[in-house]
Amino acid sequence: MNQNPIPRVPPQTPDFQGLIARLKAVLPAHCILSRIEDTRPYECDGLSLYRCLPALVVLPENEQQVIAVMQACKALDIPIVARGAGTGLSGGAMPHAQGVVLGLSKLNRIIGIDPESATAVVQPGVRNLAISEAAAAHGLYYAPDPSSQIACSIGGNVAENSGGVHCLKYGLTVHNVLRVRVVTIDGNVLELGAEAPDAPGLDLLAVFIGSEGMLGVVTEVTVKLIPRPACARVVMASFASVEAAGQAVTNIIAAGIIPAGLEMMDKRAIHMVEPFVCAGYDLEAAAILLCESDGTQDEVDDEIERMEAVFRGAGATRLQVSASEAERLKFWAGRKNAFPAAGRISPDYYCMDGTIPRRHLARVLGAIEQMEDEYGLRCANVFHAGDGNLHPLIMFDSNKPAEVERAEKFGASILELCVQVGGTVTGEHGVGIEKINQMCVQFKPEELGAFAAVKAAFDPYGLLNPEKVIPTLARCAEYGKMHVHGGDISFPELPRF
Amino acid sequence: MNQNPIPRVPPQTPDFQGLIARLKAVLPAHCILSRIEDTRPYECDGLSLYRCLPALVVLPENEQQVIAVMQACKALDIPIVARGAGTGLSGGAMPHAQGVVLGLSKLNRIIGIDPESATAVVQPGVRNLAISEAAAAHGLYYAPDPSSQIACSIGGNVAENSGGVHCLKYGLTVHNVLRVRVVTIDGNVLELGAEAPDAPGLDLLAVFIGSEGMLGVVTEVTVKLIPRPACARVVMASFASVEAAGQAVTNIIAAGIIPAGLEMMDKRAIHMVEPFVCAGYDLEAAAILLCESDGTQDEVDDEIERMEAVFRGAGATRLQVSASEAERLKFWAGRKNAFPAAGRISPDYYCMDGTIPRRHLARVLGAIEQMEDEYGLRCANVFHAGDGNLHPLIMFDSNKPAEVERAEKFGASILELCVQVGGTVTGEHGVGIEKINQMCVQFKPEELGAFAAVKAAFDPYGLLNPEKVIPTLARCAEYGKMHVHGGDISFPELPRF
Numbered sequence: 001m002n003q004n005p006i007p008r009v010p011p012q013t014p015d016f017q018g019l020i021a022r023l024k025a026v027l028p029a030h031c032i033l034s035r036i037e038d039t040r041p042y043e044c045d046g047l048s049l050y051r052c053l054p055a056l057v058v059l060p061e062n063e064q065q066v067i068a069v070m071q072a073c074k075a076l077d078i079p080i081v082a083r084g085a086g087t088g089l090s091g092g093a094m095p096h097a098q099g100v101v102l103g104l105s106k107l108n109r110i111i112g113i114d115p116e117s118a119t120a121v122v123q124p125g126v127r128n129l130a131i132s133e134a135a136a137a138h139g140l141y142y143a144p145d146p147s148s149q150i151a152c153s154i155g156g157n158v159a160e161n162s163g164g165v166h167c168l169k170y171g172l173t174v175h176n177v178l179r180v181r182v183v184t185i186d187g188n189v190l191e192l193g194a195e196a197p198d199a200p201g202l203d204l205l206a207v208f209i210g211s212e213g214m215l216g217v218v219t220e221v222t223v224k225l226i227p228r229p230a231c232a233r234v235v236m237a238s239f240a241s242v243e244a245a246g247q248a249v250t251n252i253i254a255a256g257i258i259p260a261g262l263e264m265m266d267k268r269a270i271h272m273v274e275p276f277v278c279a280g281y282d283l284e285a286a287a288i289l290l291c292e293s294d295g296t297q298d299e300v301d302d303e304i305e306r307m308e309a310v311f312r313g314a315g316a317t318r319l320q321v322s323a324s325e326a327e328r329l330k331f332w333a334g335r336k337n338a339f340p341a342a343g344r345i346s347p348d349y350y351c352m353d354g355t356i357p358r359r360h361l362a363r364v365l366g367a368i369e370q371m372e373d374e375y376g377l378r379c380a381n382v383f384h385a386g387d388g389n390l391h392p393l394i395m396f397d398s399n400k401p402a403e404v405e406r407a408e409k410f411g412a413s414i415l416e417l418c419v420q421v422g423g424t425v426t427g428e429h430g431v432g433i434e435k436i437n438q439m440c441v442q443f444k445p446e447e448l449g450a451f452a453a454v455k456a457a458f459d460p461y462g463l464l465n466p467e468k469v470i471p472t473l474a475r476c477a478e479y480g481k482m483h484v485h486g487g488d489i490s491f492p493e494l495p496r497f
Numbered sequence: 498m499n500q501n502p503i504p505r506v507p508p509q510t511p512d513f514q515g516l517i518a519r520l521k522a523v524l525p526a527h528c529i530l531s532r533i534e535d536t537r538p539y540e541c542d543g544l545s546l547y548r549c550l551p552a553l554v555v556l557p558e559n560e561q562q563v564i565a566v567m568q569a570c571k572a573l574d575i576p577i578v579a580r581g582a583g584t585g586l587s588g589g590a591m592p593h594a595q596g597v598v599l600g601l602s603k604l605n606r607i608i609g610i611d612p613e614s615a616t617a618v619v620q621p622g623v624r625n626l627a628i629s630e631a632a633a634a635h636g637l638y639y640a641p642d643p644s645s646q647i648a649c650s651i652g653g654n655v656a657e658n659s660g661g662v663h664c665l666k667y668g669l670t671v672h673n674v675l676r677v678r679v680v681t682i683d684g685n686v687l688e689l690g691a692e693a694p695d696a697p698g699l700d701l702l703a704v705f706i707g708s709e710g711m712l713g714v715v716t717e718v719t720v721k722l723i724p725r726p727a728c729a730r731v732v733m734a735s736f737a738s739v740e741a742a743g744q745a746v747t748n749i750i751a752a753g754i755i756p757a758g759l760e761m762m763d764k765r766a767i768h769m770v771e772p773f774v775c776a777g778y779d780l781e782a783a784a785i786l787l788c789e790s791d792g793t794q795d796e797v798d799d800e801i802e803r804m805e806a807v808f809r810g811a812g813a814t815r816l817q818v819s820a821s822e823a824e825r826l827k828f829w830a831g832r833k834n835a836f837p838a839a840g841r842i843s844p845d846y847y848c849m850d851g852t853i854p855r856r857h858l859a860r861v862l863g864a865i866e867q868m869e870d871e872y873g874l875r876c877a878n879v880f881h882a883g884d885g886n887l888h889p890l891i892m893f894d895s896n897k898p899a900e901v902e903r904a905e906k907f908g909a910s911i912l913e914l915c916v917q918v919g920g921t922v923t924g925e926h927g928v929g930i931e932k933i934n935q936m937c938v939q940f941k942p943e944e945l946g947a948f949a950a951v952k953a954a955f956d957p958y959g960l961l962n963p964e965k966v967i968p969t970l971a972r973c974a975e976y977g978k979m980h981v982h983g984g985d986i987s988f989p990e991l992p993r994f
């Protein structure tokens with residue numbers, strides 16, 4: 001491999017006046033924001049714990065202007081942080097103090113929908129849900145559905161490889177995007193991917209999706225659309241212990257069922273949500289599962305029956321199947337409103353995002369419960385159980401600096417626990433600035449070197465979203481954690497903790 | 498992007514004696530083959546049109562020996578061509594005259610199967626089918642099923658991102674491999690991927706899968722297993738024209754059905770296969786479709802009924818549903834034996850592999866028919882119709898040099914036609930040496946530059962499978978084709994030809 005590249009040393013006094021002059025020649029004045037009152041809204045993304053005022057915000061209106069911004073910043077050695085709707089949860093769009101925020105919100109056109117090939121071509125600023133709304137006329141929709149889908153943009157989804165409650169069956173962004181147009185830091189336009197299942201050459205589409213703005217800026221996305229299922233129903237199952245609920249998840253998968261969604265909420269999450277949403281959740285349960293089936297009426301009837309049988313066999317204490325579309329949406333409303341519900345009972349909350357092998361679920365939740373005492377903070381757990389993707393919500397008060405620090409450490413401990421049991425430090429929210437230290441725990445120096453080498457292949461100047469995602473080895477040495485990668489390598493023996 | 502790297506200039510007289518001396522210190526003598534009678538079997542892979550005797554063949558027995566081979570070759574600047582079972586169809590494992598063939602056949606151990614997480618960890622030399630055989634005790638199997646699955650190895654499948662008749666529903670290798678262990682040219686071991694749906698950092702697993710031996714050598718593969726469906730049945734449908742069959746394929750997908758397999762054979766393929774296999778194919782049909790449903794008994798009954806309705810609506814002239822497992826296998830036997838059947842009616846055949854948007858099927862087959870006259874050679878068409886993946890079989894006689902040349906040109910013309918209609922030059926067989934010129938037609942110089950930069954990030958010395966897959970710009974200039982990338986870009990208007 002190429003060496004781990006030396007992190008860039010930015011110029012001491014970047015020439016922002018020179019940059020503005022260059023940009024004014026190619027962008028309308030209203031697309032260039034430099035006054036603090038205009039740049040303030042861009043100081044953070046959905047991870048509001050970390051903020052940084054950008055030197056400049058540019059909002060190009062077309063690909064040609066994106067190219068011009070890239071070329072100007074490269075010429076003046078000024079970092080660029082791309083931004084979609086700013087709903088990301090790991091600080092991927094947090095500005096660089098000496099850099100430019102390149103907002104894609106004005107590239108918001110749906111270029112075309114082709115019902116025959118079941119694809120849509122859209123600009124990066126198009127909202128996730130807007131694609132499905134536009135495709136509805138053809139009975140089609142775009143499957144990945146992050147909780148933020150009303151607001152988040154497809155460009156941001158590409159940057160973070162976003163998921164959602166239905167990605168167990170329908171996949172992440174990487175499984176639903178066929179092609180992207182990308183502008184490189186040199187101002188070249190690349191088309192990555194194809195409408196075919198496999199594209200010739202290296203799979204640079206997959207490497208671009210989830211690359212968090214480090215490789216280039218996307219200006220056009222071709223997504224796969226799928227037929228809206230005729231019918232969907234949800235089983236809600238209660239369990240007397242987290243262990244039993246975890247076993248039920250394992251048994252569902254082992255039975256060869258791939259639910260459209262399979263979510264778990266623990267007792268604290270249920271009690272947090274129910275008074276707020278009145279979804280009819282069982283307040284006696286230690287954990288509930290929401291398990292969705294979709295397809296034709298017959299398929300759904302058959303699958304729901306099989307799901308119920310599995311849950312009964314796993315000791316479900318209560319079972320309820322949605323009797324109408326309204327009830328199905330009510331069941332989901334609780335899960336989808338877990339974050340705002342946390343906001344009602346705590347001044348602030350910190351949403352973590354790690355993955356674990358499903359079989360370790362009960363143990364990991366047990367360990368998180370112990371951490372609550374250790375850090376003196378409460379934590380509610382919502383969980384894409386089918387995917388093994390954990391979303392603990394740590395509650396704290398940001399007016400108490402000691403609590404902020406404890407919340408951060410609590411979050412870091414959860415992520416490192418995920419690595420220990422053979423999981424990963426992010427399921428769908430990305431690494432950004434939030435989990436950069438945990439990358440040192442997840443990966444060996446040689447693996448971080450491979451990331452850095454591929455990053456440098458696209459961006460040898462280190463200008464695109466610098467100091468995010470890939471830690472330098474010096475940073476890892478400072479973080480000083482033991483490398484625990486491969487907690488689950490001694491397969492099929494499992495680690496005990 | 499980094500510059501398009503300058504192709505390596507190999508040493509005029511590589512020090513093979515020095516290499517053998519080094520290797521003898523770390524590998525048993527029987528693992529090092531240098532006599533021509535021993536190296537002869539390695540002179541080509543499944544693309545026997547191109548042959549080259551390697552200077553040396555090494556057959557390491559464990560990862561430590563793979564590391565030693567990589568380090569020795571790097572030290573002496575000697576190219577390495579990795580090889581699995583040698584069943585590849587694009588010359589990816591064709592030796593380098595000044596290089597070493599690194600055969601992985603002795604790394605053939607199934608390390609473990611975990612039925613609970615539905616995964617298997619295997620060495621690269623394990624045969625594709627052997628994984629499913631070992632998993633059968635747990636009711637599980639490994640889904641991708643290339644025609645060569647009895648012989649081909651999982652390491653080769655990773656290198657080529659292999660598909661098969663069931664990849665429409667179950668995905669290619671990239672969708673069914675969770676993690677790989679890789680040895681780099683520096684002798685470092687990387688672990689790429691994770692058991693989780695999304696791995697943190699850049700998706701180097703996806704970039705490695707299908708990288709045709711250019712980035713590193715795989716020493717361990719973790720694959721996803723899925724439950725063997727309880728039931729599978731096939732509808733065989735006849736059509737009076739290729740157009741009607743193509744429309745039926747479009748209608749199946751538009752109806753929201755994702756068949757387990759959806760294959761088409763044209764009249765010539767049917768007539769080639771039927772006398773050989775006696776599968777009961779309709780000799781009156783212009784094209785037949787084989788459309789498989791799998792799942793529970795009820796699901797299959799329901800889906801088969803929907804498939805039949807779609808085919809009837811599209812004008813099927815004959816419909817037959819397999820009445821037993823034996824009949825299902827008989828229906829498939831014809832399709833799976835298309836290649837050997839071609840061998841019976843022609844001294845040699847050349848299997849092409851391109852993809853097209855499904856909607857262009859009839860036109861492309863019409864154009865191929867015209868090319869038969871132009872090149873004076875016959876061509877039978879089998880087709881992963883659901884994926885848009887075309888496999889024309891061009892028949893020729895390799896004892897007639899002019900026919901060999903015409904067959905190559907015929908193949909190249911088909912691939913370039915695929916690009917023209919918005920498709921790609923390979924669906925599942927890889928680029929290798931076979932399609933390297935067509936990469937110039939498929940991609941812009943900037944895109945080839947991106948491939949080369951990522952290749953150089955892993956292998957800055959250009960030692961791993963050199964002169965394959967990624968053409969130099971000089972080669973493209975020589976090939977002298979107009980760049981037609983984006984034949985389908987003016988979406989949703991379609992190109993006419």
